Amino acid sequence: MSTRLSSNGLAPVLRIAMGLLIVLAMGTAGWLHRSPWIVLLATPLFTVLYALGKWKAWTLAWRLGGAQRIALSALVTLPIQAVLAGVFYLLGLGLSMLLAPTAPIAVFSTSDVQWAAALFVVAAAVSAAIIGLESKASPAAPEPMVAAPSPAPEAEPELDIDPTPLNLDTFFESPGYWRKNAAREALAQRGTPVEKPPFAASEAMLTATEARLGFRLPDTLRQLYGRMNGGYVGWLYVPLKRDAGPFHDDWRGAFSIDYSSLAPLAELRTVAEHYEDFTHEPEDVPAGADKLVVLQARYGDMTLLDYTRGPQARVLIADFDRQPGVEPVDIAFENFDDFLAALRRVRPERGVARTVARDLGPPLGEAPEEWRAPMFWGEAQPHFFHLNAVQRKDGSEPQLVADDALIAQTEARLGVRLPGALVALWRVKNGGGVSCRWVDIADGEGQPYSEALRYLMPMEYLATLAELSDRIVFPPGETPWKQRFDAPQRLVVLEADHGRVVMLDYRDSAAQAPAVLVVDDLDRGPPRELLRFDSVDALLTRLRPRAIGYEDVAKPWQPPAATD
Known part of the structure; x- marks a missing residue:
């Protein structure tokens, strides 16, 4: 059952009344x-009253950092409260002097102390009442999600939602x-040697994460992590009402659209830990932050496990970047x-069937010989393999283009003769993103075409599968890749x-040229041969x-314009 959340009504009114009381007292x-x-x-009275007004945030600060965290926050808050108290005092004094400019300033006396004590008692009593009201009200007291009228049927659809529910097999789209x-x-x-992270989470990894967080993850979520230890889930939405139509206002993005990923176990943390990255102000931290576990966050837009009610987690989708007083949970x-x-x-493209003729350009085999290399690579630019190696400063920079010496050296190292078309x-x-790919x-998944190549390695990086497998430290339980093939x-x-x-x-010694696999x-298991x-x-x-859509690997090369 999904719910929309409401806010408590009386506590904000009392907060406003208490704030006005303090302002008027200093002005008076x-x-x-x-x-x-x-x-x-x-000043210290203002600070204490401010902390009472932010009771949940300051109690959270105490749980997270103890006296040191409270002291640090108080040191930040004291000068701010001193300035505020002084401003209100000067406003009252200035208005008074307009009417009686010669009136003397009174000497500090015990009556001032009594006045401050009375102010503190009254404000503390009001703060206690507010805290009591807020503690009685559920922090997420839900109201049933009611149907609201959708835009008129003739309105232009904004979203093409696939009605098919997700399951354990379809939740993830890729490792991320x-x-x-x-x-x-x-x-x-x-x-x-490169240590390979586990593709799927083991029971030991799940148990260790739960011990670190202090909460048990939901069983279905544990099963998802058992399939893949976090990864890209694509653009996912949940309906905000029962009769949700194809309109943005009827749906809410989950897992922070654009990031659209479930965090791996090692990156799971509470909202309180998330906020420690950029603030030490208790009032900036959402209530119950130490019991909210972040599944994904893009700034304040978060998909959360909510343990504030007990060991069985709810799921919240919230935006904590909203203005104060605006309910963050959607x-x-x-x-x-x-x-x-x-x-x-x-669905990525509503109502438009994918076809080879519409989506792809002409094949490389139909292009003039002199156009084939630039068409294959796309727009000319230094390949990122070289740029990354320069940053490492370890002498592993590959050449930008291959020459005779590099070709001979590579073939001798591999013990094979490389195909002439590839060498050209x-x-x-010498490596990089491929435009004609x-x-x-x-592809077996409803698309009438498949991706063959994406990033062709520089010649210096070429290795046999046996060599590549030996360079990888596989996690326990995973079979090294060289053991999955004959003659790797x-x-x-x-x-x-x-x-x-x-x-x-x-591997076929009788073949005149190597096949491409x-x-x-x-x-995920036994090798799946996509193309050969x-x-x-x-x-x-x-x-x-x-030919269409955004190109994130290599922009297509444009042939020179014909001249007369």
Whole structure:
């Protein structure tokens, strides 16, 4: 069951009344020409009353940092409260002197102390009443989510929501961009062992994370982590009302749209820990922050596990960047299963069928010979392999273009003769993003074309699958990649991206040229052969650039304009 949240009504009214009382009291002290020393006396009182007004934030600060955290916060708050008390005093004094400019300033006396004590008693009593009201009110007292009228049927749809519910198999789309890419690092570092993070979380990892957080994760979430230790989930939304239509106001993005990922176990932390990165002010920290676990956050936009009610976590989607007084929680789910059942994915292109003719450009094989290399690579720019190596300052910088010496050295090191068509491409650009990387073969997931290449390695980074596997320190329980193939020393890796590899296959000694093998999901079990081409030439002639949509690897090359 999902709920929309309401705010408590009486407590804010009392807060406003108490604030006005304090302002009027200091203004009155100035109006009556009381001693200016009363400002100094009022400063610690203002600070205590301020802390009472932010009771939940300051109690959270005490739990997180004890007396040291409170002292640090008080040192920041004291001068601010002194300035405020002084301003209100001077305002009252200034108004009074307009009417009676010759009236003397009173000498500091016990009556000033009595006045401050009376102010403190009254304000403390009001603060205690406010704290009591807020503690009785549920911090997330839900009101049933009611249906609200959607825009008129003739309104232009804004979202194309796929009505299919998600499940354990469809929740993740990929391991995620920010996950450590052990395969690519092992190629780029050319010999330095690279520790590969577990693709899926083990029971030991889950238990350790729960011990660190102090909460048990929901069972279904534990199963998701058992499939993949965090990763990219795509653009997911939950409905804000029962009859949600295809409009933005009817839906709320989950897992922080644009980031759109479930954090790996090692990155799970509470909202309180999240806020420690940028503030030490208790009042900046949301209430109950030490019992809210962040599944994903983009600034204040968060998808959370809420343990404020007990050991069974609710799921909240909130935005803590909103103005004070505005309810940060948009929607709450009583448990993770309800949340998962409500999640829906957005179709990338509403009502438009993907086709090779519409989405892709002409194949490389139809281009003039002199155009093929620039078409293959796309817009010319230094490849990021070289730029990253320069930053490492370890002498591993690959050449920007291949020459005869590099080609001979690479072939001698690998013990094979590289295909001439591929060598010709390296002579133009020694590795990088590939623009012509699509082939007109269905990918098995509803798309009529498949991605063959993405980032072709520089020649210096080429290695056999056996060598690549030996450079990776696999986590317990994962089979080293070289053990998944026969004769892995005869497979030359052209590209490696997480569990996806593109290889030249030299295992058939009778073949005149190596085949090209594209394998996916090495992390998830037995190798899944996506594509196979009899030769590099057979692959290159079929490669096409993308003709529509955003290109995040290599922008298509534009041929020179024809001249008369």
